[in-house]
Amino acid sequence: MLDKKKIKEKLERERDMLLDQIHDIGKLNPETNEWEAIPEELNSRESDQNDMADRFEDFEARSIMIKTLESRLNNILSAIKGLNRESFGRCEICKKDIEMDRMEVNPAARTCKKHLNN
Numbered sequence: 572m573l574d575k576k577k578i579k580e581k582l583e584r585e586r587d588m589l590l591d592q593i594h595d596i597g598k599l600n601p602e603t604n605e606w607e608a609i610p611e612e613l614n615s616r617e618s619d620q621n622d623m624a625d626r627f628e629d630f631e632a633r634s635i636m637i638k639t640l641e642s643r644l645n646n647i648l649s650a651i652k653g654l655n656r657e658s659f660g661r662c663e664i665c666k667k668d669i670e671m672d673r674m675e676v677n678p679a680a681r682t683c684k685k686h687l688n689n
């Protein structure tokens with residue numbers, strides 16, 4: 572039997588952690604409801620072409636990072652939503668209960684160990 576309460580707490584902790592990380596490098600655009608990277612703070616140095624290039628690369632890296640964090644966040648959010656569903660904690664492929672130790676590591680898991688790579 573899965574300990575849903577424990578899993579829910581873990582999911583919520585993970586969600587808060589991800590939100591913190593996203594807030595560090597991005598902001599939510601209220602118009603599109605999408606996360607956007609924010610450029611690093613301007614420093615006092617006079618910016619030359621190289622600086623601009625660095626800043627641009629940094630912005631690109633942040634954008635990619637945000638996409639990664641966002642998709643993890645969405646997984647967590649849909650797992651939280653799915654907690655109350657009958658099918659929660661069951662493998663999408665074979666419909667059997669997902670191993671508890673797997674759920675502990677990844678509460679958003681949707682397949683059992685056997686169907687991990689499907």
Ligand SMILES: [Zn+2]
Nearest residue numbers: 662665683686
């Ligand atoms: Zn399975």
